[in-house]
Amino acid sequence: MNPAYQVLPLIDNAYDQQFELEVAAATALVQYQLHHQYLSLIHTEVPAALQGQGVGSALVEKVLHQAAERHLTVVPLCPFVAHYLHQHPDWYRLVAPGYRPASAQ
Template sequence: MNPSYQALPLTDNAYDQQFELAVAGVTALLQYQLHHHYLSLIHTEVPTDLQGQGVGSALVEKVLLLAAERHLTVIPLCPFVARYLHQHPAWYRLVAPGYRPASAQ
C-alpha cells in the first residue's frame, strides 16, 4: 500500500453498504453485502481525480484487513478486487473456496 494512504481511515458506511476511503477531499468506495460471516465485495469505484495513484488498491487492502479482523469470508464479485487478489495471492486465505483459483485451494 502506498504509505501516504496507510494513515487514512476506512469508513464502513453500513447504511449505504459501502466502505469509503477519502483522499484529498474525494472519496473512493467499495460496495458490499454482508450475510452472516460472508462479505461479498461487489463494486469498486475510484473517482477520476484519484485513478492511477493506488487508491483503489489501498481501499481493497484496508477492506481485506478489516475482513480478517472480523473473521469474515470474502466473496470477490468485483473484477477490480479479483484482480487485486490475483496480484496478492496471500489474501486468498480470506476468500470463500469456490472463488479461489485452483492453485490457491
C-alpha cells in the same frame, strides 16, 4: 501501500453498504453485502481524479484487513477486487473456496 494512504481511516458506511476511503476531498468506495460471515465485495469505484495513484488498491487492502479482523469470508464479485487478489495471492486465505483459483484451494 502508499504511506500517505496507510494513515487514512477506512470508513464502514453500513447504511449505504460500502467501505469508503477519503483522499484529497474525494471518496473511493467498495460496495458490499454482508450475510452472516460472508462479505461480498460487489463494486469498486475510484473518482477519476484519484485513478492511477494506488487509491483503489489501498482501499481493497484496507477492506481485506477489516475482513480479517472481523473473521469474515470474502466473496470477490468485483473484477477490481478479483484482480487485486490475483496480484496478492496471500489474501486468498480469506476468500470463499469457490472463488479461489485451483492453485489456491
